[in-house]
Amino acid sequence: MTDTPKRTPLYDLHVELGGKMVDFAGWEMPVQYPMGIMGEHKQCREKAALFDVSHMGQVILRGNDIGAKLEKLCPQVFSTLPEGKARYGFFTNAQGGIMDDLIVSNAGEYFFVVVNAALRHQDIPHMAAHLDGVEVTEIFDRALVAVQGPSAEDVVGRLCPAARDLKFMETMLGEIDGVDCRISRLGYTGEDGYEISIPEGEAIRISRLFLAHEDCEPAGLGARDSLRLEAGLCLYGNDIDNGTSPIEASLLWAIQKRRREEGGFPGAERILKEISKGASRKLVGIKPEGRAPARQHVEIQNLDGDTIGEITSGGFGPTVGAPVAMGYVASAHAAPGGKVNLIIRGKVQPAEIVALPFVAQNYKR
């Protein structure tokens, strides 16, 4: 990407708060603040953290039968998604790989979709080309802020009491200090929390109201990555991509029963076959026994020294207090409890296959 990185509506606040800015997917984003990644991670697990996720693509879909039309692009059920509900899904390609993952919300008059920053340019034309009679509008004038952690309900709820009554994966329009916001109870940290879509001109002011709560501190992309890794959540581009199927990625839970039975989505042939016969490799949790973090592309071997896979995400888990990783291994080696070796800088480091997540998800259901 040769363009100069873009700035979100919260840029000036990041700089004021001492954010260390980096280029991420073409956006100038804070990787951390003075508290540091470790502290910000623990802040989110123990109290509440505010993340700027405005780089993600916010899209409005208007038209008839939007849910049914989305089902032609995704292996999820959206046609019966009730108003006020959100659902995790992904676009699949004809080979059964994952083009992107997304959150789809039924907002009543329209559908609200959030896609990954790096894939906005792919996903929006993809929807525009395939959703017949649906008006696809990317929103450029709203920030998206995530407030995550056990105190998030109080941070948001004291400004918008109705938000306290939302349950996990529910969405509403709410007023925060006179500003109309879309408030959704979801996130990508494994903690309870909200994502709030705010008009750009009010984004800093509303964020300051959240940060004024004694339990809420800003957190950057570094903590967001370690939080989602501990929560066993896939990062597009690392753990899932155009070549990985949802079954390989252990995302069967996100394909509802009717779609498993009926198919009718891109790549259904491969995906349905893998549902019935199994995939040749699986995404698993990997816990190194030593202290050396195993990062992306580290080779995974069985105890005989044969290559059986590769780490796709890895690092230090501040809540676990030890290194944690995810990666693909041949299905014969995917059972939790299995011993494997990781080759880190030429040295053999023992590790164990474990069930995901590393830290129990703490959603309000």
Added chain:
Amino acid sequence: MKYTEEHEWLLPEDDLIVVGITAYAAEQLGDVVFVELPEVGTEVTKDEEIVVIESVKAASDILAPLDGEIVEVNEALADNPGLVNEDPTGDAWFFKMRPSDLSPMDDYMDEAAYKDFIG
């Protein structure tokens, strides 16, 4: 005390050189979670990568500042890598080496020059 452009500090101690990283480097790295040290007795060559520091963000290498032999490593860092952030120029020294050629020491920066270097 001398400083390298790799943000190491070098402290002569009798006929040995004690090596660590500066507070500036520790600050840039962020929270250190793992330090991989060389084996005692290893013969190292100047500019060889001999220490790996892993922070929550990424892995970084430390280069041997001189030719010589590693005579002692700081085992405390294995159990408490966070010492690198807490006391980079004191308790979090990495290794002591017996140099076979001290001449590069003349090229390394003194404290004033290092302060200029990091701006």
